[in-house]
Amino acid sequence: xxxxxxxxxxxxxxxxxxxxxxxxxxxxxxxxxxxxxxxxxxxxxxxxxxxxxxxxxxxxxxxxxxxxxxxxxxxxxxxxxxxxxxxxxxxxxxxxxxxxxxx
Numbered sequence: 719x720x721x722x723x724x725x726x727x728x729x730x731x732x733x734x735x736x737x738x739x740x741x742x743x744x745x746x747x748x749x750x751x752x753x754x755x756x757x758x759x760x761x762x763x764x765x766x767x768x769x770x771x772x773x774x775x776x777x778x779x780x781x782x783x784x785x786x787x788x789x790x791x792x793x794x795x796x797x798x799x800x801x802x803x804x805x806x807x808x809x810x811x812x813x814x815x816x817x818x819x820x821x
Contacts, residue, residue: 719754719816720776727767727806733760736770736804746790747774752781767806779815 728736740758747753754775761769776782785791 719819720779720782721814721816722774722776722782723812723814724772724809725812726770726772726809727764728770728804729806730763730765730767732804733768736768736801739801739804740772744794746794747785750781750785750788750790752777752784779813782813 726736737758737760745756747756754777755773756775757773759771759773761771763769774782776785
């Protein structure tokens with residue numbers, strides 16, 4: 719399994735708009751080979767921001783990389799620049815590969 723995580727520092731007064739944007743957005747993920755799941759997580763609040771993380775799990779690194787080169791990726795991110803006013807800083811991408819799995 720391969721996990722990607724974007725962390726977002728959203729301006730405190732823009733949190734509702736950020737959540738609304740994500741709830742209404744078509745990610746196109748369900749049509750992508752190797753996609754497993756997506757979660758948008760709300761984290762702690764700071765004095766000037768709310769921390770969010772989006773977690774996407776993939777069957778493999780190759781599946782994730784295929785997504786980043788796909789038409790579905792371009793369609794899902796076509797309006798991303800318009801939401802910059804919601805953030806204190808650009809999103810921070812982190813990626814993780816499975817070392818151990820217990821079920």
